[in-house]
Amino acid sequence: xxxxxxxxxxxxxxxxxxxxxxxxxxxxxxxxxxxxxxxxxxxxxxxxxxxxxxxxxxxxxxxxxxxxxxxxxxxxxxxxxxxxxxxxxxxxxxxxxxxxxxxxxxxxxxxxxxxxxxxxxxxxxxxxxxxxxxxxxxxxxxxxxxxxxxxxxxxxxxxxxxxxxxxxxxxxxxxxxxxxxxxxxxxxxxxxxxxxxxxxxxxxxxxxxxxxxxxxxxxxxxxxxxxxxxxxxxxxxxxxxxxxxxxxxxxxxxxxxxxxxxxxxxxxxxxxxxxxxxxxxxxxxxxxxxxxxxxxxxxxxxxxxxxxxxxxxxxxxxxxxxxxxxxxxxxxxxxxxxxxxxxxxxxxxxxxxxxxxxxxxxxxxxxxxxxxxxxxxxxxxxxxxxxxxxxxxxxxxxxxxxxxxxxxxxxxxxxxxxxxxxxxxxxxxxxxxxxxxxxxxxxxxxxxxxxxxxxxxxxxxxxxxxxxxxxxxxxxxxxxxxxxxxxxxxxxxxxxxxxxxxxxxxxxxxxxxxxxxxxxxxxxxxxxxxxxxxxxxxxxxxxxxxxxxxxxxxxxxxxxxxxxxxxxxxxxxxxxxxxxxxxxxxxxxxxxxxxxxxxxxxxxxxxxxxxxxxxxxxxxxxxxxxxxxxxxxxxxxxxxxxxxxxxxxxxxxxxxxxxxxxxxxxxxxxxxxxxxxxxxxxxxxxxxxxxxxxxxxxxxxxxxxxxxxxxxxxxxxxxxxxxxxxxxxxxxx
Amino acid sequence: xxxxxxxxxxxxxxxxxxxxxxxxxxxxxxxxxxxxxxxxxxxxxxxxxxxxxxxxxxxxxxxxxxxxxxxxxxxxxxxxxxxxxxxxxxxxxxxxxxxxxxxxxxxxxxxxxxxxxxxxxxxxxxxxxxxxxxxxxxxxxxxxxxxxxxxxxxxxxxxxxxxxxxxxxxxxxxxxxxxxxxxxxxxxxxxxxxxxxxxxxxxxxxxxxxxxxxxxxxxxxxxxxxxxxxxxxxxxxxxxxxxxxxxxxxxxxxx
Numbered sequence: 001x002x003x004x005x006x007x008x009x010x011x012x013x014x015x016x017x018x019x020x021x022x023x024x025x026x027x028x029x030x031x032x033x034x035x036x037x038x039x040x041x042x043x044x045x046x047x048x049x050x051x052x053x054x055x056x057x058x059x060x061x062x063x064x065x066x067x068x069x070x071x072x073x074x075x076x077x078x079x080x081x082x083x084x085x086x087x088x089x090x091x092x093x094x095x096x097x098x099x100x101x102x103x104x105x106x107x108x109x110x111x112x113x114x115x116x117x118x119x120x121x122x123x124x125x126x127x128x129x130x131x132x133x134x135x136x137x138x139x140x141x142x143x144x145x146x147x148x149x150x151x152x153x154x155x156x157x158x159x160x161x162x163x164x165x166x167x168x169x170x171x172x173x174x175x176x177x178x179x180x181x182x183x184x185x186x187x188x189x190x191x192x193x194x195x196x197x198x199x200x201x202x203x204x205x206x207x208x209x210x211x212x213x214x215x216x217x218x219x220x221x222x223x224x225x226x227x228x229x230x231x232x233x234x235x236x237x238x239x240x241x242x243x244x245x246x247x248x249x250x251x252x253x254x255x256x257x258x259x260x261x262x263x264x265x266x267x268x269x270x271x272x273x274x275x276x277x278x279x280x281x282x283x284x285x286x287x288x289x290x291x292x293x294x295x296x297x298x299x300x301x302x303x304x305x306x307x308x309x310x311x312x313x314x315x316x317x318x319x320x321x322x323x324x325x326x327x328x329x330x331x332x333x334x335x336x337x338x339x340x341x342x343x344x345x346x347x348x349x350x351x352x353x354x355x356x357x358x359x360x361x362x363x364x365x366x367x368x369x370x371x372x373x374x375x376x377x378x379x380x381x382x383x384x385x386x387x388x389x390x391x392x393x394x395x396x397x398x399x400x401x402x403x404x405x406x407x408x409x410x411x412x413x414x415x416x417x418x419x420x421x422x423x424x425x426x427x428x429x430x431x432x433x434x435x436x437x438x439x440x441x442x443x444x445x446x447x448x449x450x451x452x453x454x455x456x457x458x459x460x461x462x463x464x465x466x467x468x469x470x471x472x473x474x475x476x477x478x479x480x481x482x483x484x485x486x487x488x489x490x491x492x493x494x495x496x497x498x499x500x501x502x503x504x505x506x507x508x509x510x511x512x513x514x515x516x517x518x519x520x521x522x523x524x525x526x527x528x529x530x531x532x533x534x535x536x537x538x539x540x541x542x543x544x545x546x547x548x549x550x551x552x553x554x555x556x557x558x559x560x561x562x563x564x565x566x567x568x569x570x571x572x573x574x575x576x577x578x579x580x581x582x583x584x585x586x587x588x589x590x591x592x593x594x595x596x597x598x599x600x601x602x603x604x605x606x607x608x609x610x611x612x613x614x615x616x617x618x619x620x621x622x623x624x625x626x627x628x629x630x631x632x633x634x635x636x637x638x639x640x641x642x643x644x645x646x647x648x649x650x651x652x653x654x655x656x657x658x659x660x661x662x663x664x665x666x667x668x669x670x671x672x673x674x675x676x677x678x679x680x681x682x683x684x685x686x687x688x689x690x691x692x693x694x695x696x697x698x699x700x701x702x703x704x705x706x707x708x709x710x711x712x713x714x715x716x717x718x719x720x721x722x723x724x725x726x727x728x729x730x731x732x733x
Numbered sequence: 734x735x736x737x738x739x740x741x742x743x744x745x746x747x748x749x750x751x752x753x754x755x756x757x758x759x760x761x762x763x764x765x766x767x768x769x770x771x772x773x774x775x776x777x778x779x780x781x782x783x784x785x786x787x788x789x790x791x792x793x794x795x796x797x798x799x800x801x802x803x804x805x806x807x808x809x810x811x812x813x814x815x816x817x818x819x820x821x822x823x824x825x826x827x828x829x830x831x832x833x834x835x836x837x838x839x840x841x842x843x844x845x846x847x848x849x850x851x852x853x854x855x856x857x858x859x860x861x862x863x864x865x866x867x868x869x870x871x872x873x874x875x876x877x878x879x880x881x882x883x884x885x886x887x888x889x890x891x892x893x894x895x896x897x898x899x900x901x902x903x904x905x906x907x908x909x910x911x912x913x914x915x916x917x918x919x920x921x922x923x924x925x926x927x928x929x930x931x932x933x934x935x936x937x938x939x940x941x942x943x944x945x946x947x948x949x950x951x952x953x954x955x956x957x958x959x960x961x962x963x964x965x966x967x968x969x970x971x972x973x974x975x976x977x978x979x980x981x982x983x984x985x986x987x988x
Contacts, residue, residue, distance in 0.1 A: 148978070149845065149846060149977060150845045151978060152843060152978075152981065153978065153979065153980065153981035154976075154978045154979060154980045154981070155980070155981060156978075157978045187846075187977040187978065188945070188974055188975060188976060188977050189975075189976035189977045189978040189979075190977070190978060192976070193978065210951055211947070211948040211949065211950060211951055211952065212948075213948065213952045213954075213955035213956070213957040213958055213961070214952070214953065214954045214955065214957075214958040214961075215951045215952065215953050215954075227961050227964055227965070227972055227974060228972075389961060389962075389965045390957075390961060391957035391958075391960075391961045391974060393919070393945060393946075393947035393948045394846045394945070394947045394977065395947055400848060401848075402846060402847065402848040402849065402947055403845065403846050403847045403848065404847060404848055407845055407847050407853045408847070409912070412853055412855070412910060412912075413833075415843070415845065415853075415855060416837075416843075416855050416857070416910075417822065417833055417834075419841070419843060420821060420822055420837055421822065422981070423981060423983065424820065424821065424822070426981050426982070426983045427983035430983055430984065431983075476833060479822060479833060480822075480831045482820070482822060483819075483820040483822035483823040483824075483831065484820075484823065484831070486819075486820035486822065486823070487818075487819040487820045487823050490817045490818055490819060490820065491818060491819070521980055521981065521982040521983070523982045523984060523985065524982050524983050524984050526748075527984040527987050528984070530748055531987075584988050586988070591988070593986070596892075598927075598936070598937045598938060598939075598940070599894065599925075599927075599935075599936070599937045600893075600894035601894050602934060602936065603932075603934060604930065604932050604934055606869070606870075606930070607930050607932070607934050607936050609869065610865075610866060610869040610870065610930075610936060611936055611937075613865050613869060614862050614865055614866065614938055617859070617861045617862050617865050618840050618859075618862065619986055620861075621839075621840065621859060621861065622984075622985065622986040622987070623986055623987060625983065625984060625987070626984050626987040627987065640868075641865045641866075641868040641869045642865050644864075644865075644868060645861045645862075645864040645865040645868065646861060648861075648864070649860070649861045649864075676871070679871060680868070680869070683868065
C-alpha cells in the first residue's frame, strides 16, 4: 500500500423540474442525467462488485424525481423514442462510421432500458442496494440546494438541512452523517446547525482551508474541524482539475465524444420533427455522432474504440499521477495524506460522456497501484483525533471562489422576497402551529413553497442567462403560491382541496419530511403560547421617565402612567435609553422600553431627536405585531413626530401633554433650532385629538403664539383618565 | 425534573412560577415543557391560544383602507382589530395579476457576501419612518439627501458607536440596494443607510448586522486563532465568532 488515501465524491443534483403537463423542455434534464450519468455510474458499481469507497451525494430533488411514477414512465417513453429514432437513422443508409456509432447507441439504449426496468423504474432502489451491499457510501444535500451564505435566518438554513435529511432517510432508510452543502458553500454558523442536526462532515473547496485561521499545518492534505466540530474535507484542485478541466484535464481529448454537436441539429426539420418539441423547438436528442477534434465546427465522427482506448490510457495516467502526488506527501502522518476529489456527478457522462467508465477503470488501476481509497466517513472513524480546529470564512467552489454566481446584478432581485418569505414563515409558525391538522398541513405547504423558491439553481441559471426565463418564472411561481396560500391561511379559507391543489403543482417532499418547528423560535413560542392575550394598551412616548427624570415633566409622566395603570390600563412607555438602566422593564401593567438612538454620536440636537423618533417608530412597528394599541400619548416636543406618524399609521387617537412650549421656555429665542421646534410644536396642536397644557400655562397665553383649537385643554387631574370610557377599567379606589 | 415541571404546569402554574419554585432558569423550564409537549403531541388548549393580532401591523402596511378621519379619531373603541387579511407577498399588478411586490413597507437592511472585496446590501424604509423624518425636518422624504456609510468595526462592538474607519457617500434617490465594493477581505463591516441633514451630518436610519468579509489569502495565526482555541477548549461559553445565520424572532421586542 502506498502512503495516504484517495477519496472520490460524486454529487448528483438537478433542480426539481417535474411538471404535470407534458413536453416541458426542462424535464429532459432528468432524462439526460439518468441516461448519461446515473445509470452509467451504477453500471460501473455493478461491474466492479466490490467496496469502491465512492461517496455518492444525491440531492432531494433528484431523489424525489427518481421516485416519481410520472417521471419514471415518461423516461421509459423517452427511451422508446430514442430507440425508434436510432432505427430510423439506421434505415437511412448512413455512413459506415455513423452506422457503427448508431449500433453502439442501440445497444446502449437497450441496456439503459433493461437496467431501468430491472430496478422497477426507481433508481433510488439501485443506489440504496449498492450502498447496503457496501459498494458505495451515500450522503445527501439540503432540501432544494439553497445557497446557505445568503439565507437570512438560522431557521431557513435548518429547514433546508433537516428537510433534506428527512427526505433522504425516507427513501434510503438511514440518516447520513455527511452532507453536501450546495455549491460547497460554507458560512460561519452553518456548521453549528449541521452539528445539531447530526451531520459530522461536509465538503469545501481547497481555499477554504488554505485561507483558514489559523492556517492548518497539513494544508489541504487533511480535513479540519470547523469551530462547531464539523469536519470539512477540502477539494484538491490539482487532482480534481485533471478530471474536470477541459483545458488541462482528460475530457478535452480529441477522441472523446463532442458534447456540443447533436444529431438534432444535423438533420432536416421535416425528418427530425417527430422527435422534437411539438411547438417546433429543436433540442438535443442525446445522439452525438462526433468527437471533439479541435475548435472548428468540422468535427470528425466518433470512434467508440478510440474513446475506449483513451479511457484506459487516462485511467492509468491518473493512477500514476495520484501515486506521485501521494508519494510526494508520504511523510505526512496523523493523519496520513488524503486527496479528496469531489465532483458534480453529472460531469461524468453528461458533459464527459466517457466519464463513468473512466471512474470504473480508475478504481481498477488504483487497486493495482496499491492506492487506498477511503470514504470521508471511514477516514473520520480512523483519524478523528488528528484533525485541527480552525475558523473557515464564507467560501464556495463557484466562480472566483465566493458568492459571485449567486449574487450579482442578474439575480439580486430575488433576495428581498426570499427574506420576506423566511420571516413570514417564522411568524406564521409561531401564530398558527397546532391550531388544527389542516393548518399544520398548510404551514408544511408554505415551507414547501419556500424551499422550492430558495433553490440555488434559479440564481445560478439567471447568472448563466441560459433558460433564464424558466428560472425567473419558477421563482415567481413559488412566491405566488406562497402568497396565495398564506392569504388563504389568514382568511381562514383553507381546505383539503386547496392544499391538494397546491401540492399537486409541485409534489415535492412528503408532509413527514417537513418539520414546521424548524421555523419556531423559543421566544415566539413564549409570546404566542405562554404570554397570553394582550390587552389593548396605551403607547406613551416621553423624553423622561424613571431613571431618567430631569424635571417636572418626568414626574408628571410617571404620575400619569402610574395612575392609568392603577385604573387597569396597560401602558407601554417608550423613552430614551440611558446607560446603566435596562432596555426593558416591567412593573405590573407598565412596560418600559428604553430605546437606543439609531446612532450614538450625533452632534446636532435636532438630529438626535430625529434619530430617537425613528427608533421609537421602528420599535412600535415591532410591538404592534402583537400588542394592540388603542391610543398614543406623547409628552414634550421631542416625541411629536414619532407620535404623529404612529397615530396615523395605527389609526388611533393621539393625545399630547405639553408642560411648556419653546416660546414659554425661551421667550426671546430665535434662529433655526428655535423655529424648527416652534413648528414641530405647532404641528401637534393641529394634529392631536387632545392637547393638554400645564396648569401654569394659560390657553390664552399659548394662543397668542400658536394656532390653537378646541382640542386644547388644561391638564386633567391625575384621577381622571383622558382616554374616555374603557372596557377594561378596574375600580381600584 | 421534567416530570416535576409537567406536573406543576398541569396544576396551573405559569412557567415563570415553576422556574422560581424549582430555582431553574426559565429557559430550561420552557425547553422541558416544550419537549414534553412535542413528545406527547398534546394539542394546544384552545383557551390558551391567543388570538392572532396584527391589526396594527396591518394598518401600517396597507394604505388601501381609508377610514374617515372623523370616525377613527373619536374614541379608542372604534379601532377595529382585524386578523391579517393577506400575505405581504400578495400584490396585484395593473392588469390584476399577481406580481412580486415592489416593497414591503418595512425597516430592514441586509448584507450578503459576494466576495472578499464586495458585499451586496439591500434595504427598505417604512412609510412611518419616512413620514417621521419629513415631519422632523419639514421636507418631503424625497428631498432629503440619501447617504450610505461603511463602517469597519473589526474587533469592535458596533453598539459602542466606535469604528476603525468609516466612509460615507451619497446615494441616488430611490436606491434600495448596492453592491458595495471595493472592500477589504477579513474585515468586519456594518453598513448603514440614512440621510444627510442640513448640517451635513449623517443620520443613520438602518444598519445591517455585522458581517465578515472572507479571507482571500493565508493568514497564519490571525484574529480568529485565539477565539477558536478558547471555544475549542471550553474557556468561553459562547464562541466569539460572528454567525452569518442568526436566529430570527418575529416577536423579538415583545417580552
